[in-house]
Amino acid sequence: MHAYDFAAPRSIRSAIDRAGGESAYLAGGTTLVDLMKLEVMTPSRVVDINRLPLKGIRVDGNGLRLGALERMSDVARHPGVRSRYPVVAQALELSASQQLRNMASMGGNLLQRTRCGYFRDTSTPCNKRLPGSGCAALTGENRTHAILGTSDSCVATHPSDVAVALVALDAQVELYGPHGRRSLPLGDFYRLPGNTPHLENHLLPRELITGITVPSLSWARHSGYLKVRDRQSYEFALTSAAVALDVSGGVVREARVAVGGVGTRPWRLPAVEQALVGRRTTEAAYEQAVAHAADGARPLAHNAFKPELLRRTLVRALTTVGEL
Amino acid sequence: MTSVGTDVDRVDGPEKTTGRARYSADRVLPDMAYAHVVLSTIGKGRIRAMNTDAAAGAPGVLRVYTPFQPLKLYPPPPGYGETYAVLQDRDIRFRGQVIGLVVARTFEQAREAAALVTTEYDAQQPSTSLAAGSPGVTAPDQGQGAPPAKFAVLAPGVTSIDQALAASEVTVQGTYTQGSQHHVAMEPHATVAVWQDGHLTAYCGAQMPQVHAVSLAAQLGVEADRVRVLSPYVGGAFGSRVATWPDIALASAAALDLDRPVKLVLAREQVFTMVGHRPAVSQTVRLGASADGVLNAVSHKSDVAMPMPTVGSWVMVPAQDTSGALYKTPNLAIDQRVVPLDMPPTWAMRGPNEAPGGFAIETAMDELAVSLRMDPLRLRLRNYATTAAGTGRPWSSKHLRECYETGAERFGWSSRPRSGTVDGQWLVGTGMATAIYPAARFPAAVRVRFRDDGTAVVASATADIGTGAVTLLSICGSDALGIPLSRVEPRLGDSALPPGAPAVGSAGAGSTAPVIRSAAQAAITALIDLAVTHPDSPFYGMTADQVRYHDGYLDAGAGRSMGFARLLKLTGTAGVEATANGGPGPEAGQYAFHSFGAHFCEVRGNRFTGEPRVSRFTTVVDIGTVVNAQATRSQIVGSVIFGIGHALLEVDPLEDSGRLAAGNLGDYLVPVNADIPDIDVHWLDIPDTVYSPFGARGVGELATVGSAAAIGNAIHDATGIRVRDLPITLDKLLG
């Protein structure tokens, strides 16, 4: 880790003023400090945003609003989130560990970096870390890597669980930067790697995430998050699925489906959502609806199992939520 | 009133749980400097040039050592670890080898400067494929009484194992593979080195403090008596602190060169390549049996990845104490080989031969049971051995049959769910396997000293690597002297103490406990001698046999009794002590010595996504006398957890480049609490008085053996899928 300047401003305005150049905002630090120790992120200035007024959880008729500095654990524990958006609470509780969730913020979660082992090891090539240096994962150990949205430059997954749930729920990110406020659908916030995998999202220089909003969706009560992994806890997803179902009389009227662990960004599956509409809530019907979920997948040497696992993850998640 | 065999809380528990226990890295000495290592980033080749200017000029940096500006070091003595000394040449033997050491005023400065060192290499392609190198060459001889790496015992008239297999009514064959595994002890390797008047004190984790001191002295080129290793607390070892890895010698040499104490704590990632790991191994087992399940032939071959001879390692021989001893068979062939590769050092890891070997033979036995449509427990009972197949020797004590029976009953084996039972989303299966581990006994010396404050010191240069050895000194000392635990002061982890048993091979307790008894007896004799010869003693003038010692008192009958503290005070004696030595006797050449156990488990596999989860586990062991029930339970539970990691999670793939792909705790998965069910543990507690008069054989590794096989066998029972390549991850179970 290199020596760096440190600032801990009290207002959003002054945080933005202090940022710039090679600076990084510090929230819970569970991604940033980790990657600084590994020399993967080397900011010359760290701007601590923990004193900024970016807290607050609101659940009402308009939906859900989460301040960017809300800790994962506080959001997961919130009764309104738990009852109206169980998929969000579950995605959070299946993330990291309790200790990490007590530190990690919602804004930081959306901006966490990939867990690709080559990204995290400065002795290997990685186009995301060092543009143009190559991608070691293409021919290396790639069992955990992405199969959707990949390019010849990068096959790293986006690791966030809660982002998958939020994308399924049409969440928006609220941003505040030198040029004022704006907001973006979370689904459009992330970029595909293409040949610029170091550009991961549409955040502008010095811009802050101030909050996350989720529009009201009454049947989001019938939602759930399934995370499939080798270890029972404390591991990132091999595959995951965020599912919400509006069911009446044993028939699906509407559905929301997004998946994790397989895409270079949180991956919404609109075709699966459509295919579910009008189907009965049976395993066989789900199987048909998800048959094309992994179309377009580009498996690698060690993750050829992921398309099949993805379909099965979806059937299992749908079966579980459908039984609620 | 003895506490032997009861639940005894660790005597050092409060220190450890309150953070008062000072582990190596917790030492802070005046004027101490901090070191950080620089590691190679290619798998094989030679260093062309290194640029250390930026590092040397960075804030706080005291010195940068490289092969171009080395510290003088020598290789450890043969068998003590690696075969080369770091920084002495420009050769890159493996990726993650030490090529530099930066010493600075603070840890942060040393780490920052280490990152500024740049290196140019002439790279070569390392050879890294175990499969491509198989079959390898016969493993080097283990020396001293060990069986050869390759041997066969054939029935009269049988000319080869192949012939015996061909003549069997039923045969099964399987090749079982597993990748590199790591000890990942909680405490990363750390050293604080300080010199005074030409004498070195090194604080570092050591399973054998005296062997560490000898090896360290050799690496530094100084006499062994100038090196003292202090290792009072060790945050886990599992074999990773048997050999000295380069960190200890580097810190010590830098401390000498800079004339100030130096601390070197490896980053977790550095531990993965600098400390020897369990290498990848491929094993092929062939079994031949009659249609009713009587074994006729057992063949066990292994190919082990090995960084020989350029790096050095300990040699894994997975078959000899598993297939070589488990079952009765007229024909046995063992063929243990190694495949030389360019890879980081390898070393023994908990159940070093037997955990991999046990997975192979105990899975193969299950495959045989399946093909015979026979209860796997019945198959094992049918082939129960009363003499070791490899050597023909009878066992010192063997109660495996009771382990099977008790375990089956506790688990409910006879009423287990039928194969392929479904419970909601989960497929349920059960499996069992046998555990076996050799019971070595090492020479050990123990000193017992009565002190005039009423306490007694029990001292031996063994180590407590987290197992509870220090508590064992207290328990056995208290038992032998008849005084409460609180009046025994245990001492270990110091190379200056009497030569202790190594904390390896699960033999620390078994080797030390009987000698504590002898040392206590000798100290009592010395105490009585003082009592009858010192003029100020009330026992003065009596003969030694007129004075009895019991429970801390000297007693001459007729009310003439006195505590030892009072006697010492009256005679103006600070303490009376004696040292005893003990070790294996002639029985060593006549018997086979093993501990045994039986595992039974239930595993659930998700019927959609495959992930296997262990839901129930019962282990029953036969380990001779139990010294501390609580520590014994912990060792067995910990060993089963090792088995869960071995079966389901742990692997560090070696890439073509020579890079270990999962060399960090994010990618190298060990079980977390959620992976571990309640583990039901039971022991027989039948003393093995042939092994030692005390009767305790030790327990540290036994249950790591066979536990992975039991899990794999249960997965097969649940899913019908036989996975022979560990770990058994969900992608292998998607069907």
Ligand SMILES: Cc1cc2nc3c(=O)[nH]c(=O)nc-3n(C[C@H](O)[C@H](O)[C@H](O)COP(=O)(O)OP(=O)(O)OC[C@H]3O[C@@H](n4cnc5c(N)ncnc54)[C@H](O)[C@@H]3O)c2cc1C
């Ligand atoms: C061992 C481990 C296991 C984990 N497991 C999981 C898991 O299973 N699932 C999962 O989803 N996540 C997991 N995580 C990731 C964890 O959730 C993230 O590290 C965490 O959410 C990041 O939040 P933070 O507040 O600590 O961010 P920080 O580390 O402080 O910041 C992360 C990044 O976001 C930027 N940033 C932070 N806040 C803002 C803001 N408001 N505006 C603009 N930029 C900002 C920072 O500059 C930095 O670049 C794990 C992390 C660890 C260390």
